[in-house]
Amino acid sequence: xQSVDQPDAHVTLSEGASLELRxxxxxxxxxxxxxxxxxxxxxxxxxxxxxxxxxxxxxTKGFEAExxxxxxxxxxxxxxxxxxxxxxxxCALEIGTGSKLSFGKGAxxxxxx
Amino acid sequence: AQTIHxxxxxxxxxxxxxxxxxxxxxxxxxxxxxxxxxxxxxxxQQLFYSITVGQVESVVxxxxxxxxxxxxxxxLSTEKLxxxxxxxxxxxxxxxxxxxxGPGTRLTVL
Numbered sequence: 001x002q003s004v005d006q007p008d009a010h011v012t013l014s015e016g017a018s019l020e021l022r023x024x025x026x027x028x029x030x031x032x033x034x035x036x037x038x039x040x041x042x043x044x045x046x047x048x049x050x051x052x053x054x055x056x057x058x059x060t061k062g063f064e065a066e067x068x069x070x071x072x073x074x075x076x077x078x079x080x081x082x083x084x085x086x087x088x089x090x091c092a093l094e095i096g097t098g099s100k101l102s103f104g105k106g107a108x109x110x111x112x113x
Numbered sequence: 114a115q116t117i118h119x120x121x122x123x124x125x126x127x128x129x130x131x132x133x134x135x136x137x138x139x140x141x142x143x144x145x146x147x148x149x150x151x152x153x154x155x156x157x158q159q160l161f162y163s164i165t166v167g168q169v170e171s172v173v174x175x176x177x178x179x180x181x182x183x184x185x186x187x188x189l190s191t192e193k194l195x196x197x198x199x200x201x202x203x204x205x206x207x208x209x210x211x212x213x214x215g216p217g218t219r220l221t222v223l
Contacts, residue, residue: 043216090153104156
Protein backbone atom coordinates (compact mmCIF):
# COMPACT_ATOMS: atom_id res chain seq x y z
CA UNK A 1 0.00 0.00 0.00
CA GLN A 2 1.13 3.54 -0.65
CA SER A 3 2.14 5.86 2.16
CA VAL A 4 3.55 9.31 2.74
CA ASP A 5 5.97 10.31 5.46
CA GLN A 6 6.73 13.80 6.66
CA PRO A 7 9.46 13.26 9.23
CA ASP A 8 9.57 16.77 10.66
CA ALA A 9 6.39 17.57 12.56
CA HIS A 10 7.63 21.02 13.54
CA VAL A 11 10.03 23.29 11.69
CA THR A 12 11.13 26.67 13.00
CA LEU A 13 13.28 29.18 11.19
CA SER A 14 13.92 32.89 10.90
CA GLU A 15 12.53 35.12 8.21
CA GLY A 16 14.91 35.31 5.29
CA ALA A 17 16.25 31.80 5.75
CA SER A 18 15.73 29.03 3.25
CA LEU A 19 13.06 26.51 4.06
CA GLU A 20 12.87 22.89 3.07
CA LEU A 21 10.13 20.55 4.20
CA ARG A 22 10.80 16.89 3.67
CA UNK A 23 8.43 14.36 2.21
CA UNK A 24 9.08 10.74 1.31
CA UNK A 25 6.67 8.31 -0.21
CA UNK A 26 6.28 4.60 -0.61
CA UNK A 27 4.84 3.40 -3.88
CA UNK A 28 6.28 1.06 -6.46
CA UNK A 29 5.01 2.77 -9.60
CA UNK A 30 4.81 6.37 -10.82
CA UNK A 31 3.22 8.59 -8.19
CA UNK A 32 1.25 11.79 -8.41
CA UNK A 33 2.58 14.05 -5.65
CA UNK A 34 1.16 17.21 -4.14
CA UNK A 35 1.81 19.83 -1.53
CA UNK A 36 -0.96 21.67 0.28
CA UNK A 37 -0.85 24.46 2.86
CA UNK A 38 -3.27 25.00 5.71
CA UNK A 39 -3.33 28.30 7.56
CA UNK A 40 -4.73 28.28 11.10
CA UNK A 41 -8.47 27.77 11.14
CA UNK A 42 -8.66 27.44 7.36
CA UNK A 43 -9.06 24.79 4.72
CA UNK A 44 -6.31 23.35 2.54
CA UNK A 45 -4.91 25.28 -0.38
CA UNK A 46 -3.17 23.65 -3.31
CA UNK A 47 0.50 24.67 -3.70
CA UNK A 48 1.95 22.49 -6.42
CA UNK A 49 1.94 19.07 -8.05
CA UNK A 50 4.21 16.59 -9.75
CA UNK A 51 2.55 14.38 -12.33
CA UNK A 52 5.27 13.74 -14.87
CA UNK A 53 8.01 15.58 -16.72
CA UNK A 54 10.30 18.13 -15.12
CA UNK A 55 11.39 16.99 -11.70
CA UNK A 56 11.46 20.53 -10.32
CA UNK A 57 7.98 21.96 -10.19
CA UNK A 58 7.00 25.48 -9.30
CA UNK A 59 3.83 26.39 -7.53
CA THR A 60 2.00 29.24 -5.94
CA LYS A 61 3.33 31.61 -3.26
CA GLY A 62 6.92 31.19 -4.49
CA PHE A 63 7.23 27.53 -3.55
CA GLU A 64 8.89 24.81 -5.55
CA ALA A 65 9.48 21.12 -5.03
CA GLU A 66 11.87 18.56 -6.43
CA UNK A 67 10.84 15.02 -7.25
CA UNK A 68 13.63 12.51 -6.70
CA UNK A 69 12.79 9.02 -7.76
CA UNK A 70 16.13 7.72 -6.52
CA UNK A 71 15.20 8.28 -2.89
CA UNK A 72 11.41 8.56 -3.22
CA UNK A 73 11.29 12.14 -2.05
CA UNK A 74 9.35 15.27 -2.91
CA UNK A 75 10.74 18.08 -0.77
CA UNK A 76 9.17 21.52 -0.66
CA UNK A 77 11.45 24.56 -0.85
CA UNK A 78 11.30 28.29 -0.69
CA UNK A 79 13.91 30.99 -0.34
CA UNK A 80 13.68 33.33 1.40
CA UNK A 81 10.97 32.39 3.85
CA UNK A 82 8.55 35.02 5.07
CA UNK A 83 6.68 35.16 8.34
CA UNK A 84 3.44 34.78 6.37
CA UNK A 85 4.58 31.29 5.35
CA UNK A 86 3.86 30.11 8.87
CA UNK A 87 1.27 27.35 8.45
CA UNK A 88 0.90 23.61 8.32
CA UNK A 89 2.06 21.89 5.16
CA UNK A 90 0.83 18.56 3.91
CA CYS A 91 2.42 16.31 1.34
CA ALA A 92 0.06 13.95 -0.49
CA LEU A 93 0.27 11.00 -2.85
CA GLU A 94 -2.24 9.84 -5.43
CA ILE A 95 -1.60 6.65 -7.35
CA GLY A 96 -3.99 7.29 -10.20
CA THR A 97 -6.43 9.91 -11.39
CA GLY A 98 -9.37 10.17 -9.02
CA SER A 99 -8.14 7.47 -6.68
CA LYS A 100 -7.44 7.81 -2.99
CA LEU A 101 -5.27 10.73 -1.97
CA SER A 102 -3.03 9.77 0.95
CA PHE A 103 -1.77 12.57 3.16
CA GLY A 104 1.27 12.77 5.36
CA LYS A 105 0.85 13.87 8.96
CA GLY A 106 1.83 17.41 8.10
CA ALA A 107 4.63 19.75 9.11
CA UNK A 108 3.92 22.84 11.14
CA UNK A 109 6.18 25.64 9.95
CA UNK A 110 6.88 28.66 12.12
CA UNK A 111 8.79 31.55 10.59
CA UNK A 112 9.82 34.16 13.11
CA UNK A 113 10.14 37.78 11.96
CA ALA B 114 -14.15 28.95 -12.53
CA GLN B 115 -15.31 26.32 -10.09
CA THR B 116 -16.49 27.31 -6.63
CA ILE B 117 -17.21 24.99 -3.76
CA HIS B 118 -19.42 25.94 -0.86
CA UNK B 119 -19.99 24.15 2.43
CA UNK B 120 -22.64 24.65 5.04
CA UNK B 121 -22.85 25.31 7.86
CA UNK B 122 -19.58 27.04 8.63
CA UNK B 123 -19.61 25.66 12.16
CA UNK B 124 -21.83 23.55 14.36
CA UNK B 125 -22.00 22.81 18.06
CA UNK B 126 -24.07 19.70 18.70
CA UNK B 127 -24.91 17.37 21.54
CA UNK B 128 -23.87 13.74 21.68
CA UNK B 129 -26.65 11.61 20.24
CA UNK B 130 -28.13 14.35 18.10
CA UNK B 131 -28.40 14.11 14.31
CA UNK B 132 -26.14 15.91 11.86
CA UNK B 133 -26.29 16.98 8.26
CA UNK B 134 -23.45 18.77 6.48
CA UNK B 135 -23.72 19.98 2.92
CA UNK B 136 -21.45 20.74 0.01
CA UNK B 137 -22.20 22.21 -3.39
CA UNK B 138 -19.94 22.86 -6.33
CA UNK B 139 -20.63 25.26 -9.14
CA UNK B 140 -18.94 25.54 -12.50
CA UNK B 141 -18.13 21.88 -12.95
CA UNK B 142 -20.46 19.24 -14.33
CA UNK B 143 -20.32 15.69 -13.01
CA UNK B 144 -17.45 16.30 -10.60
CA UNK B 145 -15.82 13.65 -8.46
CA UNK B 146 -16.68 14.69 -4.91
CA UNK B 147 -15.08 13.70 -1.63
CA UNK B 148 -15.57 14.08 2.12
CA UNK B 149 -12.56 14.35 4.40
CA UNK B 150 -12.30 14.57 8.18
CA UNK B 151 -9.52 16.22 10.11
CA UNK B 152 -9.15 15.86 13.86
CA UNK B 153 -7.80 18.94 15.60
CA UNK B 154 -4.11 19.17 14.82
CA UNK B 155 -4.24 16.00 12.74
CA UNK B 156 -4.02 14.89 9.17
CA UNK B 157 -6.82 14.33 6.70
CA GLN B 158 -8.75 11.13 6.40
CA GLN B 159 -10.89 10.41 3.37
CA LEU B 160 -14.39 9.31 4.35
CA PHE B 161 -16.45 9.02 1.16
CA TYR B 162 -16.26 9.72 -2.51
CA SER B 163 -18.77 9.93 -5.32
CA ILE B 164 -18.33 10.00 -9.05
CA THR B 165 -21.99 10.40 -10.00
CA VAL B 166 -25.47 11.12 -8.68
CA GLY B 167 -26.79 8.41 -6.39
CA GLN B 168 -23.44 6.66 -6.08
CA VAL B 169 -21.27 6.90 -2.96
CA GLU B 170 -18.30 4.78 -1.95
CA SER B 171 -17.23 4.52 1.66
CA VAL B 172 -13.56 4.62 2.55
CA VAL B 173 -13.79 5.03 6.30
CA UNK B 174 -17.26 5.22 7.78
CA UNK B 175 -16.82 6.48 11.33
CA UNK B 176 -20.58 5.91 11.86
CA UNK B 177 -21.35 8.47 9.17
CA UNK B 178 -23.14 8.22 5.86
CA UNK B 179 -23.05 10.24 2.67
CA UNK B 180 -25.40 10.84 -0.21
CA UNK B 181 -25.29 12.57 -3.55
CA UNK B 182 -28.82 13.70 -4.36
CA UNK B 183 -27.82 16.07 -7.17
CA UNK B 184 -24.92 16.36 -9.57
CA UNK B 185 -23.55 19.37 -7.70
CA UNK B 186 -24.41 18.35 -4.13
CA UNK B 187 -22.83 16.04 -1.58
CA UNK B 188 -24.31 15.47 1.89
CA LEU B 189 -22.69 14.00 5.00
CA SER B 190 -24.93 12.87 7.82
CA THR B 191 -25.48 10.75 10.88
CA GLU B 192 -28.45 10.05 13.10
CA LYS B 193 -26.42 9.96 16.32
CA LEU B 194 -23.33 12.01 16.93
CA UNK B 195 -20.43 10.74 18.99
CA UNK B 196 -17.78 12.78 20.78
CA UNK B 197 -15.27 11.35 18.31
CA UNK B 198 -17.06 13.07 15.44
CA UNK B 199 -15.67 16.44 16.48
CA UNK B 200 -13.30 17.96 13.98
CA UNK B 201 -13.07 19.71 10.66
CA UNK B 202 -15.02 18.34 7.72
CA UNK B 203 -13.84 19.19 4.27
CA UNK B 204 -15.57 18.63 0.98
CA UNK B 205 -13.38 18.45 -2.10
CA UNK B 206 -13.66 17.98 -5.81
CA UNK B 207 -11.16 16.51 -8.20
CA UNK B 208 -10.07 17.45 -11.69
CA UNK B 209 -7.95 14.74 -13.27
CA UNK B 210 -5.61 14.73 -10.29
CA UNK B 211 -5.40 16.05 -6.75
CA UNK B 212 -8.15 17.78 -4.86
CA UNK B 213 -9.56 21.27 -4.46
CA UNK B 214 -11.05 21.79 -1.03
CA GLY B 215 -14.03 23.72 0.20
CA PRO B 216 -13.82 26.08 3.17
CA GLY B 217 -14.83 23.35 5.63
CA THR B 218 -17.27 22.92 8.49
CA ARG B 219 -16.00 22.87 12.04
CA LEU B 220 -17.99 20.50 14.23
CA THR B 221 -17.88 20.43 18.00
CA VAL B 222 -19.73 17.62 19.74
CA LEU B 223 -20.38 18.12 23.45
